[in-house]
Amino acid sequence: MINWLPSKEKGKREMEQRDRRAAIGTAAALLAGGVTVMAGSGPARATSSGELARESFRVVDRRGQQRFLASSSKPPIIVGGRTYPADQRQGPEGTYLIFNDGDGNEKGGITASSVGASLSLDYTNAQAITMATRWEGVHGAALLEMKHMPDPALPVGQVPAMPSRVQLGYSTPEGAFLVLSDSRGRPRIVLEIDGDDKPVIKVLDSEGEVVGQLPETPAGRRS
Incomplete structure (x- = not known):
């Protein structure tokens, strides 16, 4: 029996299969480093070109701690074991890549918007280095x-400017x-x-x- 699909639907199915194969390969690579779970936020949707789209992509370790986040909008902040809402994050709306340590705390990231881009690296409880362009x-x-x-012993909320x-x-x-x-x-x-x-x-x-x-x-x- 020949499995026939209209060309657009067939293309979408092939892309889904490729995405699954890529995810399996990436998961295998991450397993070697102790990172085991990858999760997308919200259901994948097909774009007008037939590609699958997600608004964010998150990598967590075996304990469920976030280790990396890619988001198309301003994400929440995870610092000192607490999660703060996205509206408390400085910076414009744009694309965010967030890097977290073994406890899930944010330790740096990359931001790109229509007016500029920046890369930041953090101390234990404060921002350390910023490289930016506008x-x-x-x-x-x-x-x-x-x-x-x-002082690294200070809680995040007590760190002065x-x-x-x-x-x-x-x-x-x-x-x-x-x-x-x-x-x-x-x-x-x-x-x-x-x-x-x-x-x-x-x-x-x-x-x-x-x-x-x-x-x-x-x-x-x-x-």
Whole structure:
């Protein structure tokens, strides 16, 4: 007996079979690392092109702890063993890839939206490194930022805002810059090439006053 299906339905069935084979192969690879379960959120739906679509894809380990999440919308936050609603997550709506540690706590992720993209890595209870880019029309900016580490014993809800220690960036109107700050977030060394391609190196005191600069101003004074 010949199993005949209309071409569109047959294509959909073939794609489903390929997806199942791919899932089995991926599951086998994950088993070797102790990750055993993969789960999609919500039923798979066929798109106008006949492809199967899901709004999110989640990988959990044998204990049911989330280890990875891919989502087409802003997801909840899992930190310190608690789950916080998605509206408490900073950042725009977009595509989210979330990485979790062995206890299920979020330790970093990638975000992509229509106005920018970012990658972040976390300390135990706070954000550590952010690499981001944004654009609007003919203007754009890129930034790598490293923040001060808080006391790791503090619960997430008690961690104060951590100051930035290193900022390396570029923007179309302002040029390129490197800012090194002290433990209170006060800029102390600034290297800059401004929008007119003029370079400058500044050393600042704790009050923000310039105490050394290259090149010096034409009058010999430091600005």
